[in-house]
Amino acid sequence: MFRLCCAALACSVALSWAGAAAPADQPSWHVGEGARVFHPAVARDWRGARTQALVTTIWYPADPARPELAHDLGAPGHPLFHGHPAAVDAPLSSAREKYPLLVLSHGTGGSADSLDWLASALAAQGYIVAGTNHPGNNALEPMTRDGFMLWWERATDASEVLDGVLADPMLGPHVDRDRIGAVGFSLGGYTVLELAGARTNLPAFERFCAGPQADAICHPPEAARIHEDPDAPPLMLAALSPQTKASQARAGESYRDPRVKAVFAIAPALGEAFDSTSFADVTISVSLLAGEADVTAPVDTNIHRISGFMPKANVTMVPGASHYTFLDTCLPDVVEHLATICKDNPGVDRDAVHAQTAQRAIDFFATALPASGA
Structure with a gap:
């Protein structure tokens, strides 16, 4: 792996990004899309979420006999985002016996569908992608304090x-269990780093946010959606349940x-919740990617801080x-109504960024999760 140090190599990074290849115009597989509802043995009722089950979207290489149909994303009758064409509930492609699997984690207040652009691109290249809506912290229901914090x-x-995908009668037998990875955005980027073995230093994050450097x-901004008591300090221990304290x-x-x-982490958040010991147990391949103009997860305290602790990470x-x-x-x-999340900086083509980011992920996983004999 290599590390692109942004402070020292800003020009070469920009040139490298600009020259990145986009995904192939003709993907190898049609994209199938389905849904699963997993019921973990450990209840999540203490999170206060309306839905305790793990409602999960699955993108996968589909049988080409089933056509992909265009669809947009959002509530019925109120679409918000462009969706990738998909063959809903189509059979899994029989072109291969086994496929690599990626678990996907969305950002705070988002949903698995908010990363449809990435999941679809990966499925078109032969990956099964499973993204759940995290209970208590997703766009489809009121956010809860436990889900948020x-x-x-x-x-x-x-x-x-x-666990659920591997046990699924349709998908499980066709997962290459030696080729499993994870991809996430924002708080989902933090989540996949945890899956890699990163450890959180909660007191350090609390000190950072209580100090002048916060x-x-x-x-x-998603904190305003917490429905229990949005004005209460989020870490007020006296108001927390025994399960939350535990x-x-x-x-x-x-x-x-x-x-x-x-793991592939896009715009990873909560960099100040990590310290120099947090990544001691991370031995797998890690790729980090973020926008230079990110002011929501500021680059100095997030991706640059994280990459500083992982000098072998691809950045x-x-x-x-x-x-x-x-x-x-x-x-x-909806662009004007949702300007905060819909409008990009002048000169930025979101679709082009998506295509190149997807190709970065495809190239990374092709190397980090090689097929047998590759």
Whole structure:
């Protein structure tokens, strides 16, 4: 692996990014899309989420006899984002006996569908991708305080989705269990680093956010959606349930999933929750990517801090891109209404960034999760 140091090699990074190849015009497989609802043995009722099950979208290489149909993303009758054409509930392609599997983790207040652009591109290249809507912290339901603040619990969601896919009668027998990885955006980027073995230093993050150096990562806009009491300090221990306190006590534990062999983190957040010892147990391949103009997860305290602790990580900075550039492309009718997440900086083509980012992920996983005999 190589590391692109953005401070010293800014010009070469920009040139390298600009020259990145886009995914092939004709993908090898049609993209299939289905849904699963997994019911983990450990209940999540203490998170206060309306839905405790792990509602999961699966993208996969589909039988080419089933046509892909165009669809947009959002509530019925109120689409918000462009969706990739997909063959819903189509049979898995029989072109291969086994396929690599990637678990996908969305950002705070988002959903698995918010990364449809990436999951579809990966499925078109032969990956099964499984993305769950994290209970208590997704776009489809009211956000809860536990769902918002207990970030490390998301890694358990991802591991249990992995359990569910491997046990699935349609998908499980066709997963190459030696080629499993994880991909995530923002808080999902933090989540996949936890799956790799990173350990959280919660007191360090609290000190950072309580001090004069606190930046935007301490006040994510999605916090306003917490439905219990959005004005209460989010870490006020006296108001927390015994289950929440118990979760905080295990924040620094390892959530390493040994089945995961490589992770790709886009705009990873919570860099100040990591310290020089946090990545001691991370031995798998890691790739980090973020926009140079990210002010939501500021680059100095997030991707650059994280990469400083992992000198072997592959790091790519995208010129001009902001945090929300890595969400799905918005439909024209909603751009002004959702300007914060829909509008990019001048000169930034979101679709082009998506294509090149997807190719970075495809190239990374092709090397980190090689097929037998490759």
